[in-house]
Protein backbone atom coordinates (compact mmCIF):
# COMPACT_ATOMS: atom_id res chain seq x y z
CA UNK A 1 0.00 0.00 0.00
CA UNK A 2 1.27 3.45 -0.73
CA UNK A 3 -1.40 6.05 -0.35
CA UNK A 4 -4.76 7.31 -1.38
CA UNK A 5 -4.81 10.67 -3.04
CA UNK A 6 -7.44 12.85 -4.54
CA UNK A 7 -7.92 16.37 -5.76
CA UNK A 8 -11.13 18.00 -4.75
CA UNK A 9 -13.11 20.56 -6.63
CA UNK A 10 -16.54 21.86 -5.94
CA UNK A 11 -19.31 19.98 -7.60
CA UNK A 12 -19.36 16.27 -7.07
CA UNK A 13 -22.49 14.99 -8.75
CA UNK A 14 -21.87 11.75 -10.48
CA UNK A 15 -18.69 9.96 -11.23
CA UNK A 16 -17.29 7.63 -13.74
CA UNK A 17 -14.13 5.79 -13.12
CA UNK A 18 -11.67 4.24 -15.48
CA UNK A 19 -9.40 1.76 -13.89
CA UNK A 20 -5.89 1.78 -15.18
CA UNK A 21 -3.10 -0.48 -14.42
CA UNK A 22 0.05 1.43 -13.90
CA UNK A 23 3.19 -0.56 -13.27
CA UNK A 24 2.69 -1.84 -9.72
CA UNK A 25 -0.23 0.50 -9.12
CA UNK A 26 -3.85 0.87 -9.83
CA UNK A 27 -4.85 4.39 -10.42
CA UNK A 28 -8.37 5.50 -10.95
CA UNK A 29 -9.65 8.88 -11.84
CA UNK A 30 -13.09 10.34 -12.01
CA UNK A 31 -14.01 11.97 -15.24
CA UNK A 32 -17.54 13.09 -14.51
CA UNK A 33 -18.59 15.53 -11.88
CA UNK A 34 -16.35 18.28 -10.75
CA UNK A 35 -14.31 16.27 -8.39
CA UNK A 36 -11.11 15.10 -9.95
CA UNK A 37 -10.11 12.03 -8.17
CA UNK A 38 -6.99 9.99 -8.35
CA UNK A 39 -6.36 7.00 -6.23
CA UNK A 40 -3.17 5.08 -6.15
CA UNK A 41 -2.45 1.99 -4.26
CA UNK A 42 -0.78 -1.35 -4.43
CA UNK A 43 -2.41 -3.40 -7.12
CA UNK A 44 -2.61 -6.28 -4.66
CA UNK A 45 -4.65 -4.17 -2.27
CA UNK A 46 -8.29 -4.94 -1.84
CA UNK A 47 -10.08 -1.69 -2.53
CA UNK A 48 -13.83 -1.61 -2.22
CA UNK A 49 -14.89 0.68 -5.01
CA UNK A 50 -18.36 -0.57 -5.67
CA UNK A 51 -20.35 2.43 -4.65
CA UNK A 52 -21.85 4.31 -7.57
CA UNK A 53 -21.23 7.72 -6.06
CA UNK A 54 -18.71 8.38 -3.42
CA UNK A 55 -17.03 11.44 -2.09
CA UNK A 56 -13.90 11.83 -0.09
CA UNK A 57 -15.60 10.54 3.03
CA UNK A 58 -16.18 7.24 1.31
CA UNK A 59 -12.68 6.71 0.10
CA UNK A 60 -11.23 3.70 1.79
CA UNK A 61 -7.79 2.49 2.56
CA UNK A 62 -6.64 -0.88 1.43
CA UNK A 63 -7.62 -3.39 4.06
CA UNK A 64 -5.33 -3.74 7.03
CA UNK A 65 -3.42 -0.54 6.37
CA UNK A 66 -3.38 2.89 7.93
CA UNK A 67 -3.10 6.35 6.39
CA UNK A 68 0.48 7.34 5.86
CA UNK A 69 2.04 9.86 8.15
CA UNK A 70 3.34 13.08 6.60
CA UNK A 71 1.85 14.82 3.57
CA UNK A 72 3.27 18.08 2.29
CA UNK A 73 1.31 20.42 0.02
CA UNK A 74 3.83 22.61 -1.81
CA UNK A 75 2.58 25.98 -3.08
CA UNK A 76 -0.50 25.54 -0.89
CA UNK A 77 -1.89 29.06 -1.35
CA UNK A 78 -4.81 29.55 1.01
CA UNK A 79 -4.64 25.88 2.00
CA UNK A 80 -7.75 24.46 0.39
CA UNK A 81 -5.94 21.32 -0.80
CA UNK A 82 -3.91 21.11 2.41
CA UNK A 83 -6.99 20.94 4.61
CA UNK A 84 -8.53 18.36 2.36
CA UNK A 85 -5.54 16.06 2.83
CA UNK A 86 -5.85 16.37 6.61
CA UNK A 87 -8.48 13.67 6.95
CA UNK A 88 -6.25 11.09 5.38
CA UNK A 89 -2.79 11.81 6.75
CA UNK A 90 -1.37 11.86 10.27
CA UNK A 91 0.23 15.23 9.68
CA UNK A 92 -0.14 17.69 6.81
CA UNK A 93 2.07 20.69 6.18
CA UNK A 94 1.16 23.34 3.62
CA UNK A 95 4.08 25.40 2.32
CA UNK A 96 4.07 28.52 0.19
CA UNK A 97 6.57 31.19 -0.76
CA UNK A 98 3.99 33.88 -0.10
CA UNK A 99 3.61 35.15 3.45
CA UNK A 100 0.21 36.62 2.53
CA UNK A 101 -1.07 33.27 1.27
CA UNK A 102 0.14 31.47 4.39
CA UNK A 103 -1.53 34.10 6.55
CA UNK A 104 -4.77 33.47 4.69
CA UNK A 105 -4.33 29.70 5.11
CA UNK A 106 -3.74 30.13 8.83
CA UNK A 107 -6.78 32.36 9.17
CA UNK A 108 -9.10 29.64 7.86
CA UNK A 109 -10.29 26.98 10.30
CA UNK A 110 -7.98 23.96 10.03
CA UNK A 111 -7.90 20.54 11.71
CA UNK A 112 -5.24 20.18 14.44
CA UNK A 113 -2.95 18.01 12.30
CA UNK A 114 -2.48 20.81 9.71
CA UNK A 115 0.24 23.44 9.86
CA UNK A 116 1.66 25.96 7.42
CA UNK A 117 5.11 27.27 6.63
CA UNK A 118 6.46 30.07 4.47
CA UNK A 119 9.24 28.63 2.32
CA UNK A 120 10.19 28.26 -1.33
CA UNK A 121 9.43 24.98 -3.07
CA UNK A 122 13.12 24.89 -3.96
CA UNK A 123 14.20 24.78 -0.28
CA UNK A 124 11.86 22.59 1.68
CA UNK A 125 12.50 22.50 5.44
CA UNK A 126 12.04 18.75 5.83
CA UNK A 127 14.52 16.05 6.75
CA UNK A 128 15.85 13.75 4.08
CA UNK A 129 13.47 10.83 3.37
CA UNK A 130 10.80 12.11 5.75
CA UNK A 131 7.77 12.80 3.52
CA UNK A 132 5.22 10.12 2.60
CA UNK A 133 3.29 12.18 0.08
CA UNK A 134 4.45 15.33 -1.62
CA UNK A 135 1.56 17.02 -3.39
CA UNK A 136 1.29 20.24 -5.31
CA UNK A 137 -1.91 21.63 -6.82
CA UNK A 138 -1.86 24.25 -9.58
CA UNK A 139 1.48 25.56 -8.43
CA UNK A 140 4.41 23.54 -9.84
CA UNK A 141 4.67 25.61 -13.03
CA UNK A 142 5.77 28.53 -10.85
CA UNK A 143 8.68 26.62 -9.34
CA UNK A 144 12.29 26.35 -10.50
CA UNK A 145 11.70 22.84 -11.75
CA UNK A 146 15.26 21.57 -11.49
CA UNK A 147 15.74 22.76 -7.91
CA UNK A 148 12.26 21.66 -6.87
CA UNK A 149 12.82 18.15 -8.20
CA UNK A 150 16.11 17.94 -6.33
CA UNK A 151 14.15 18.69 -3.16
CA UNK A 152 11.43 16.20 -4.07
CA UNK A 153 14.07 13.51 -4.46
CA UNK A 154 15.65 14.44 -1.15
CA UNK A 155 12.58 14.72 1.09
CA UNK A 156 10.34 11.91 -0.21
CA UNK A 157 11.03 8.69 1.63
CA UNK A 158 11.76 5.48 -0.28
CA UNK A 159 8.31 4.06 -1.04
CA UNK A 160 6.75 7.52 -0.81
CA UNK A 161 4.75 9.19 -3.55
CA UNK A 162 4.39 12.42 -5.45
CA UNK A 163 1.19 13.87 -6.90
CA UNK A 164 1.41 17.10 -8.88
CA UNK A 165 -1.68 18.40 -10.61
CA UNK A 166 -3.07 21.41 -12.35
CA UNK A 167 -6.10 22.42 -14.30
CA UNK A 168 -5.31 23.24 -17.91
CA UNK A 169 -6.52 25.94 -20.28
CA UNK A 170 -8.39 23.26 -22.20
CA UNK A 171 -11.93 24.42 -21.42
CA UNK A 172 -15.19 23.97 -23.25
CA UNK A 173 -18.82 25.09 -22.96
CA UNK A 174 -21.73 22.65 -23.12
CA UNK A 175 -25.32 23.61 -23.80
CA UNK A 176 -27.85 21.61 -25.79
CA UNK A 177 -26.81 21.07 -29.39
CA UNK A 178 -24.65 24.16 -29.70
CA UNK A 179 -21.69 23.16 -27.54
CA UNK A 180 -19.25 23.14 -30.44
CA UNK A 181 -20.08 26.70 -31.52
CA UNK A 182 -20.03 27.98 -27.96
CA UNK A 183 -16.66 26.36 -27.33
CA UNK A 184 -15.27 27.89 -30.50
CA UNK A 185 -16.37 31.39 -29.39
CA UNK A 186 -14.99 30.82 -25.91
CA UNK A 187 -11.66 29.57 -27.26
CA UNK A 188 -11.29 32.50 -29.66
CA UNK A 189 -11.66 34.83 -26.67
CA UNK A 190 -9.40 32.75 -24.44
CA UNK A 191 -6.83 32.63 -27.27
CA UNK A 192 -6.68 36.43 -27.30
CA UNK A 193 -6.17 36.49 -23.54
CA UNK A 194 -3.49 33.81 -23.52
CA UNK A 195 -1.19 36.18 -25.41
CA UNK A 196 -1.02 38.08 -22.13
CA UNK A 197 -0.28 35.10 -19.92
CA UNK A 198 2.98 34.62 -18.02
CA UNK A 199 5.60 32.52 -19.81
CA UNK A 200 5.36 29.89 -17.03
CA UNK A 201 1.96 29.00 -18.45
CA UNK A 202 3.90 27.17 -21.17
CA UNK A 203 4.17 24.27 -18.69
CA UNK A 204 0.39 24.16 -18.45
CA UNK A 205 -0.01 24.45 -22.23
CA UNK A 206 2.19 21.41 -22.66
CA UNK A 207 0.26 19.42 -20.01
CA UNK A 208 3.17 19.49 -17.53
CA UNK A 209 5.29 17.38 -19.90
CA UNK A 210 8.58 19.00 -18.90
CA UNK A 211 7.68 18.76 -15.20
CA UNK A 212 6.81 15.10 -15.66
CA UNK A 213 10.10 14.40 -17.42
CA UNK A 214 12.00 16.15 -14.64
CA UNK A 215 10.48 13.99 -11.88
CA UNK A 216 13.45 11.81 -10.89
CA UNK A 217 11.47 8.61 -10.20
CA UNK A 218 11.36 5.96 -12.95
CA UNK A 219 7.98 4.74 -11.69
CA UNK A 220 5.72 7.58 -12.79
CA UNK A 221 2.66 8.38 -14.84
CA UNK A 222 1.05 11.47 -16.32
CA UNK A 223 -2.73 11.48 -16.60
CA UNK A 224 -4.01 14.15 -18.98
CA UNK A 225 -7.70 13.43 -19.28
CA UNK A 226 -9.36 14.25 -16.01
CA UNK A 227 -12.42 16.41 -16.70
CA UNK A 228 -14.22 18.66 -14.29
CA UNK A 229 -17.76 19.43 -15.42
CA UNK A 230 -18.79 22.54 -13.60
CA UNK A 231 -22.34 23.88 -13.61
CA UNK A 232 -22.11 27.58 -14.51
CA UNK A 233 -24.01 30.37 -16.20
CA UNK A 234 -23.02 32.58 -19.14
CA UNK A 235 -22.43 35.35 -16.60
CA UNK A 236 -20.20 32.97 -14.65
CA UNK A 237 -18.09 32.22 -17.72
CA UNK A 238 -17.64 35.95 -18.37
CA UNK A 239 -16.77 36.47 -14.68
CA UNK A 240 -14.24 33.67 -14.81
CA UNK A 241 -12.39 35.25 -17.75
CA UNK A 242 -12.61 38.67 -16.15
CA UNK A 243 -10.86 37.39 -13.04
CA UNK A 244 -8.15 35.51 -14.98
CA UNK A 245 -4.73 37.13 -14.64
CA UNK A 246 -4.13 37.43 -18.43
CA UNK A 247 -7.29 39.55 -18.63
CA UNK A 248 -5.91 41.87 -15.96
CA UNK A 249 -2.70 42.25 -17.98
CA UNK A 250 -4.74 42.88 -21.15
CA UNK A 251 -6.67 45.58 -19.27
CA UNK A 252 -3.43 47.32 -18.36
CA UNK A 253 -1.95 47.06 -21.86
CA UNK A 254 -4.98 47.83 -23.96
CA UNK A 255 -7.99 48.85 -21.84
CA UNK A 256 -10.20 49.81 -24.80
CA UNK A 257 -9.86 46.42 -26.48
CA UNK A 258 -10.10 44.58 -23.15
CA UNK A 259 -13.36 46.30 -22.23
CA UNK A 260 -15.09 45.22 -25.43
CA UNK A 261 -13.75 41.66 -25.57
CA UNK A 262 -15.96 40.03 -22.93
CA UNK A 263 -19.27 41.79 -23.68
CA UNK A 264 -18.68 40.84 -27.32
CA UNK A 265 -18.12 37.21 -26.35
CA UNK A 266 -21.22 37.23 -24.14
CA UNK A 267 -23.36 38.64 -26.96
CA UNK A 268 -22.16 35.94 -29.35
CA UNK A 269 -22.75 33.16 -26.81
CA UNK A 270 -26.32 34.31 -26.11
CA UNK A 271 -27.05 34.62 -29.82
CA UNK A 272 -25.90 31.06 -30.49
CA UNK A 273 -27.85 29.74 -27.51
CA UNK A 274 -30.90 31.68 -28.65
CA UNK A 275 -31.64 32.96 -25.17
CA UNK A 276 -31.69 36.45 -23.65
CA UNK A 277 -30.55 35.75 -20.11
CA UNK A 278 -26.92 35.68 -19.07
CA UNK A 279 -28.03 33.69 -16.04
CA UNK A 280 -28.86 30.70 -18.24
CA UNK A 281 -27.10 27.60 -16.90
CA UNK A 282 -24.58 25.70 -18.98
CA UNK A 283 -21.75 23.33 -18.25
CA UNK A 284 -18.14 24.47 -18.15
CA UNK A 285 -15.67 21.65 -18.66
CA UNK A 286 -12.09 21.98 -17.53
CA UNK A 287 -9.43 19.39 -18.20
CA UNK A 288 -6.93 18.57 -15.47
CA UNK A 289 -3.50 16.99 -15.61
CA UNK A 290 -1.97 14.94 -12.84
CA UNK A 291 1.53 13.56 -12.43
CA UNK A 292 1.92 10.59 -10.12
CA UNK A 293 5.22 9.17 -9.05
CA UNK A 294 6.52 6.58 -6.66
CA UNK A 295 10.01 6.52 -5.19
CA UNK A 296 11.43 3.04 -5.16
CA UNK A 297 11.58 1.50 -1.71
Ligand SMILES: C[S@@+](CC[C@H](N)C(=O)[O-])C[C@H]1O[C@@H](n2cnc3c(N)ncnc32)[C@H](O)[C@@H]1O
Pocket residue numbers: 074075076077078079080081095096097098101119120121122136137138139142143144
Ligand atom coordinates in the same frame (compact mmCIF):
# COMPACT_ATOMS: atom_id res chain seq x y z
C1 LIG B 1 -2.41 29.14 -8.22
S1 LIG B 1 -1.86 29.12 -6.57
C2 LIG B 1 -2.39 27.51 -6.06
C3 LIG B 1 -2.66 27.45 -4.60
C4 LIG B 1 -3.21 26.13 -4.07
N1 LIG B 1 -2.31 25.04 -4.27
C5 LIG B 1 -4.56 25.83 -4.66
O1 LIG B 1 -4.69 24.83 -5.37
O2 LIG B 1 -5.50 26.60 -4.40
C6 LIG B 1 -0.07 28.94 -6.75
C7 LIG B 1 0.67 29.12 -5.43
O3 LIG B 1 2.04 28.80 -5.65
C8 LIG B 1 2.81 29.66 -4.82
N2 LIG B 1 4.18 29.70 -5.33
C9 LIG B 1 4.63 30.27 -6.47
N3 LIG B 1 5.97 30.09 -6.59
C10 LIG B 1 6.36 29.38 -5.50
C11 LIG B 1 7.62 28.86 -5.06
N4 LIG B 1 8.74 29.03 -5.78
N5 LIG B 1 7.65 28.16 -3.91
C12 LIG B 1 6.53 27.96 -3.18
N6 LIG B 1 5.31 28.44 -3.55
C13 LIG B 1 5.23 29.14 -4.69
C14 LIG B 1 2.08 30.99 -4.92
O4 LIG B 1 2.41 31.85 -3.85
C15 LIG B 1 0.62 30.53 -4.89
O5 LIG B 1 0.10 30.53 -3.59
